[in-house]
Amino acid sequence: MYVRSGTSLRRTALALACALGLPGLAAADEAREAALEARVSQLEQQLTEVLTELRSQRAAAAAAPAPAAAAVVPAGKQPIQVVSITPGSPAGTTFRYGGFIKADFMATKAHDGQLADGAVGRALYVPSQTPVGGSASDIDYDAHAKFSRFGLGVDTVSENGDKGGAFVEMDFFGNALGNQNATNTYGVTLRHAYAYWNKWLAGQTWSNFMDVGALPEAVDFIGPTDGVIFVRQAQVRYTTGGFSVALENPETLIIPNGGGATVASDRGAFPDLTLRYGWKGDWGTFGIGGLIRDLSVDRPAAGSVAAADDRSVGGAVTVGGKWNLGKNDDLRYQLTAGNGFSRYIGLGITGDTAIDTDGNLDSIGGLAGFVAWRHAFSPKTRFNLIYARSQYDNPVALTGGNATEMVQSIRANVFYSPLPKVDVGAELMVGERELENGTDGRLTRLQFTTKYSF
Template sequence: MKKYLGLRLSALSLGCLMALPGIAMADEAREQALEQRINDLEAQLQQLASEIRAQRTAPAAAPAALPAGKLPIQLTTLTPGSPSGTTLKVGGFVKADFMVTKAHDGMLADGATGRALYIPGQTPVGGNSSDAVYDAHAKFSRFNVGIDTVTEGGDKAGAFLEMDFFGNALGTQTSTNTYGVTVRHAYAYWNHWLAGQTWSNFMDTSALPDTVDFIGPTDGVIFVRQAQVRYTNGGFSAALENPETLIIPNGGGGGVASDRGALPDLTLRYGWKGDWGSFGVGALLRSLEIDRAATGTVPAANDSEGAFAFTVGGKWVLGAHDDLRYQVTAGDGLSRYVGLAVTGDTAVSADGNLDAIGGFAGYLAWRHAWSPKLRSNLVFARSQYDNPIDLTGTAVNKSVQSFRVNLFYSPMPKLDVGVELMRANRELESGVDGSLTRLQFTTKYSF
């Protein structure tokens, strides 16, 4: 038995000795394979590093060429909080005005708004001729931002905000000439709908003439910005707009604003456009309101009256160098919308009942381009009112009108230099009147 076990151990030992070279060879093969894999990984890393360095040093690829007449598309968004398809537009202009004004029948007060732009109701009447006065300012300069989004499904939405510097004076003309920022437009839109403050739907901005004065045909033009909700579809638009009633006190005096309306003003418009120009018709339906408690000798008043007005106007292209722009408006209770509130929308009787004031307003403007850089305009505007003088007295405005001629020179696109001569007149129901002459220069750069 011992002999048998000894033979087994001897055989096992001999087998182990014979297997050692094979084990060593297998280990060597595995080491070679591992080393090869490491070498392959190092080569791949070196190639990747080389590609990264090449990308960092290579010049940026030039954008694809745009079709003729197309503007470049914004490559990166300036509105990261907005959905894709949103663009941003910044615009406005810098405008400086220099004017010499002479009132022939009175005097414009120091600091009067009528010293900065033409306000028909401020033309002095019934006095002696005053000396000419010089004024200069840049308060009508403006800045705006527009946001527009177009989705893949074709929906459109956006917002528009515009400010100017026609607010109350924050500094004196002695030193800083500082004025407050004022909101002109602030609205949002979605497809056919608009909500916010902008031009009244009763107004036709496409028919406004080209003038040096901030408004121009102020006597006869519809000119109102206010909050509203508007629906537009093609040439048709309808809006519910902020109501406000201007009331002439019983016996006369300055108009008093009444903010007691329970119904918004309803405006309707339809317009057409073509190579021939543009034409539009509009309607205004209002509820004139008064609601006041008795104060002293003034009795309480609580009454309402409906008022209706209509307007037509547009631009008629006469040729390559000429066009006519015009507007005619008539109806009751239209004064707040025309001529910067020349008179009241309504008068009030001694017992507190309202009587709407009828009126007629309009303007005509001829524009002629003498050359690509030189153009001029002739503008006449007028409005007159049928005041119930038994309620208003005879010291209220019966009519206002103005005539102006101007010349603009544009040495380069977006830059205008202009000069304008205006003659204006205001007449009261009593027959007393007054005239105003103004020579005005302007410079304007739009962006």
Template sequence: MNRSKQTKRSALALAILLAIAAPTHALAQDASPQTLEARIAQLEQMVQVLKSELDAQKAADADAAAKLAAAPPPANPIQATTVMPAAAPGTKFSFGGFIKLDAMLTNTDSGEIADGSTGRLFYVPSTIPVGGADEGTDLDMHAQFSRLWFGADSEIAGRKVKAYLEMDLFGGALGNEISTNTYGVTIRHAYVSWGNWLAGQTWSNFQDVAALPDAIDFVGPTEGTIFVRDAQVRYTRGPWSVSLENPETTVAAFGTGARFNSDDNNVPDVTLRYLHKGDWGHFTVAGLARQLKFETPTSSESESAFAVSVSGKWNLGASDDIRYMLSGGNGLGRYLAFGLGPDAMQASDGSLEALDATAGFVAWRHVFSPQWRSNVFYSVARFDNDTALTGLGVTESAQSIHANLIYSPFPKLDVGAELIFGERELESGATGEMNRLHMHVKYNF
């Protein structure tokens, strides 16, 4: 009710009070019956007029309230224009990420993992030292895997369009651990999808991210995992997807096995995937076809490579599931375990021979309660090196066992610890072991 309406109603009430009080005063001045009857009739007429005005005001107030209730709410009472004026009409913007603190106590029995290397930040089996002296325990702490992402979703010409950009802080040191601990921003994903098509950088179509265990480590079962993000063009129709992806070849040099990369490919990596899913979980099988190539000023060598990967998740019930992956073929190098093995070996004449590899993992997840859950998993990778080409100093196999316990005091916050035992073996038979306690605090937003 506004101020004018309150004033009118107060005036009506005052008038009625004065009208009622007036006869008492009149009786004191003139007590004749004729005068009293005339005064009463006049007061009755005044009361009827005042009542009519009050009823009319109530009806007007009710009509105004009904119109206000029926009127649609303002489209945007705070902001009259879109956040991004250049965006397509109706675009929905989203933002999220997480803050993650990692702390690791690491002990190795055959040398020290180099300071500042990736192996000090998360589990990378190729960095397990072999052939050195027993080392003490090192403590490393960082927040480099904290993450931000931005999304824009719209519908244009009847097709859903999505733009997605994700980054973390694993972009290399810009400061030092003495004072600033500054790190650069790294692009993880940057793509656009419309309808069945996708173009940009994201997970390889050869990889099954949904099968990865609930690990505290950045990856977890690294040896047995297909793990690549690269630029690609992908088409998906129903359960089938096919992609053309950026190629790159890693080669073990003849005689030494020393690793080098070649960007001489002129044919993209081709992947084909089939996915089947239901309430029971999911199952997927993917194929990979590649060109391995290396050029010098005087020669050009190439080799074809093919691989397959089977993976999935099987729900055992409301509180348990099994996750798995099994991959095999040749030329798997850069797709497997952060390049634990090369794609190809170089012969004495410079020609390339694709390296055969087999890898996989199995993981069990159990949920004790909404606050507590645990995961146990085993991971392994093996390579069929031709030691006449590579020598005995290359990796023959690596394996690891992980067990973790994660506590969520409230949704979106995880506090956990993971025990990791890893082992790497060379073709010479020499081995190196790593024991690690990896702890984290992670808040999603």
């Protein structure tokens, strides 16, 4: 009984002690919870301040100009470019560089004569050089990379939206500086060199009379040469919307009295005036252009050749463009008619004017044009069929019967692009030339090309 009573007493004392200690324990727990809540509140406040600071720094970084990335240069070596490529240009200037490497391989047969060694017509189709009235030549093979080119451009947009810039482009179709025995070296030639500011342009580029957008794709350097306007020259041009007007460098091609090769006269007192207006839309493009010329000659007597001092007015109208026939087809065309405009067609097929025994000029009328159908078999393969022709009304009493009356050509080509910027093409062309006396000649050419654009 004693033991049992002692145990009971101990249990009673323990229960009493626990009951008396509960308020203290509860008070301690409440203190710890209050301290924990205060600490959590403090941490939340600190986190809010950090996030606010990060957002502020990011906003400031986005508003500031991006710093130039530091070049990673191996120890002991200097970076290739440490300053702007156009250090003399204002802010807002961009630089561009482009061009292509083009190699041509061609086999040519003249059916009524022979193209001379080194003739321009051996490198590209020149209608006025098609031999006539002779015996057929053997097949001549030529290969070159003369038409490779490169260009540099700088463009600037000011803070108030004004635009200005310049462009220069060159190829290698200059005179031979070596020979085909070893070096095949050719001179660099100037294609384009102009500056522009807003609506004004000054310098050398395509004539405003020419519709560059209507040119079809060809393996030959030009393509529809017989009937296309193709001139680059110095000019001052103003463009607003679809309208443009230019004053361009004058030059007069004259057929001597009685016939013979054309002679260039640079005696014009006034520039050639060209005007153009164009439209474009989902249906394609269309443009109309006008040309007014001062044809002039001023030369002293030389031997049996009498002095000549005369001028006349020449002019022409052209229409053309591109008509989209569907997703994979388009039709490109051009038609030009007038008097004294031959210099603008096909690399000068005949003279702008003839001259009589008194030194007076008689401008030559003509009609020129081309049509080209393009079909894309796939994004990588396309086909072009091109026909071009021009015909001239020579005053035979002044030019003789050996003046070119008509040239025409038809060509078919196919292009394949195995990779972006890489083109491989093949083209078959047949050209014909006829003189006023009825003598004619024909030229057949098979040409291949490879081109890498950059």
